[in-house]
Amino acid sequence: MPGFEIFGDEEKKEVMDVLDTGVLFRYGFEGTRKGHYKALEFEKRLGNITGAGFSHLCSSGTAALCTALAACGIGAGDEVIIPPFTFVATFEAVISAGAIPVFGEIDETLCLNPDRLEAVCTPRTKAVVPVHMCGAMARIDEIKKFCDQKGLILLEDACQSLGASFQGKALGTFGLAGCFSFDAVKTVTCGEGGGIVTDSRGVYDLCDQFSDHGHDHLGGPDRGADDHPIIGTNYRISELNAAVGLAQLNKLPLILDIQRKNKKAIKDAMTDLPGVSFRYLPDPFGDSASFLSFFLPTQERARQVAANLAANGIPCPYWYDNNWHYYKKWHHLKQLKGPARLALELADNLPDYKNLVLEESDAIMKRTISMQIMLSWSQTDIDRRIQAIVKSFKA
């Protein structure tokens, strides 16, 4: 999955364009920037790739989520349904907005189960934030239908799923807004960076303003002449980061080709292994193929196979024990002051995160192992990997 595996002269050229001018700021400096607007170019390209009407870059995927939540009008006291299997950033972003994360169950897509949203919906529910985990899609059409019926905002965390789609439509474009991450280990990297896509001019304008202290960017060359319709913060991306990402974005088709080819080779070799089954993909053709996730029949067997894989030189994430990706260890965030405390005070019935048990999600995650699909594998690497996998299943 990581775009850093295929860094080359293209990234250097884009960065040198910026360094040659000395203008690292994405706005202004018309006289000295020699026509280089890397962030702006990246945004146009991201809009083209996803088919979204508007696109805005931020300093990280987390910043993109915080910005999108603010721009969608989600804030103090609102409940936001999120999955328990994600990266902790989704949870953090909701809390930063002063809103209350409420966990729904996941299904064998490893993403939010649309059939279990009703169970956690309350009169305070404002939004659903599904996370398209490990490069592929939730049952996003059904989640969207639920949101539309209930009048809830749909905001997609597609941070791990750039290049993935459902029935030909890019993930991140099904709701009011969608977020991507371009951090150091994502499919396309800026070093640090994030992006928001939306079809709403209003949401885009608010994102643009919120991520730059409320600047409306309508004052012309003199930044001091901008108006500030809203309060915001600094979630701006630098031109240097955007430049790296711009070169990377051009490589997305190549990245997807390699991932899909490598994943297929491994998956084909695994189909007959005893007890193995694979993550359910609502649209296999839209999988970005950055991960291969599979299930074992029991928790004990999954732990054993995960241990065998590590012993045979190919460690694979067993997410159930992971404290960044699964809800089991996140109750500590409640102890923070600031927005988390606010969320606590505003909630009549804040989920008791410490004692929370999501039985259906646990039952799935206890049996799940994921393998990251790398771009740099040679045919020999893949063959060796397959041998190690077969061996791990025998033991």
Ligand SMILES: *Cc1c(COP(=O)(O)O)cnc(C)c1O
């Ligand atoms: C990486 C990631 C984020 C946050 O992105 P950063 O750029 O690291 O801040 C948010 N959600 C998910 C699901 C992620 O994987």
